[in-house]
Amino acid sequence: MTDRSKLAPGYDDLHGKPVAKRLHWGRWMAAGILVILLGLLVRAFARGQIEWSVVGQFFTAQAILAGIVNTMFMAVLAMFLGIVLGIIVAIMRLSSNPVLVSVAAGYTWLFRGTPLILQLLLWFNIALVFPTIGIPGLWEGRAVDIMTPFVAALLGLSLNQGAYTSEVIRAGIISVDEGQHDAASAIGMSKMRALRRIxxxxxxxVVLPPLGNEFISMIKTTSLASVIQYPEVLHSAENIYFANSRVIELLIVAGLWYLIVVSALTPLQMLLERHFSRGTARRAK
Known part of the structure; x- marks a missing residue:
């Protein structure tokens, strides 16, 4: 029992009385509206002119599976080159050399400021500007033969990714306490060795978790390479529906494969973030 002598004057003893639960009518209404909208969407797809048997037929078609392999190969290779470029450009941006800083800033400004699809088209049609590519006197080749859809897609995606990755890596380097630089200098380390080792x-x-996010984004971004005829999964789906006119069905096939790949990689990204955030950030509760 509560000692009434300890209660503030004018207040009743509420000990033992039932607590009324608050009814969140707004939440229930919002949830109901969302369920209705989702049901209408499912109904539209179910009753629409969609041949789901075609979706199942082409879901594991050889061309679609080859497109998935090409998508993943391009995403991994372009992301790797983007990270290498990002590290180099980030170091240049933090350099005391004004020339290196200007070059790095100009590279970032150019590739972040123009649409990726435009960059892909420019690389694919670079033969209109440079008919031959190579080193004069040593080796030269026709640009139209060298700049295949694969090469153009790889250049466009990796150079664009390098511009974004450089900012992520630069932010990670800046986040390291300045005392680490001073400690490395005190024991005789050069700036480059301290950068590499410490x-x-x-x-x-700080860098790896957002890079995981960038990689997942890269997988979807490879779909833009379809405009230059690189045979990734969307381009493979387009080739099929140009032949059989089943546009929606083949787009659904491509969309399902993107969802499967991203859904498989998302838990790995979460594990990566959890691993590298230990000791540096509080976990969300």
Whole structure:
């Protein structure tokens, strides 16, 4: 029992009385509206002119599966080159050399400021500007033969990714305490060795989680390479529906494969973020 002598004057003893639960009518209404809208969407697809048997028929078609392999291969290779370029450009941006800083800033400004699809088209049609590519006197080749859809897609995606990755890596390097630089200098380390042995390993704790996000985004971004005839999954689906006119069905096939790949990689990204955030950030409760 509560000691009434300890209660503030003018207040009743509420001990033992039932607590009324608040009814969140707004939440229930919002949930109901969402369920209705979702039901209408499912109904529209179910009753629409969609041949679901065609979706099942082409879901594992050889051309679609080859497109998935090409998509993943391009995403991995372009992301790797983008990370390498990003590290180089980030170091240049943090350099005391004004020429390196200007070149790095100009590269970032150019590739972040223009649409990726435009960059892909420019690389694919670079033969209109440079008919031959190579080193004069040593080796030269026709640009139209060298700049295949694969090469153009790889250049466009990796150079664009490098511009974005450089900012992520630069932010990671800046996040490392300045005392780490001073400590490395005190024991006689050069700036580059300190960067490689001390600064970058610590910066990875900040850099790697967003890079995982960038990789998932890269998988979907490879679909833009279909405009230059690179045979990724969307381009493969387009080739099929140009032949059988089953546009929606083949787009659904491509969409399902993107969802499967991204859904498989998302838990890996979450594990990566959890691993590298230990000791540096509080976990969400």
């Amino acid at each position: 600064v970058l390993p610590q910066a990875m704790k």
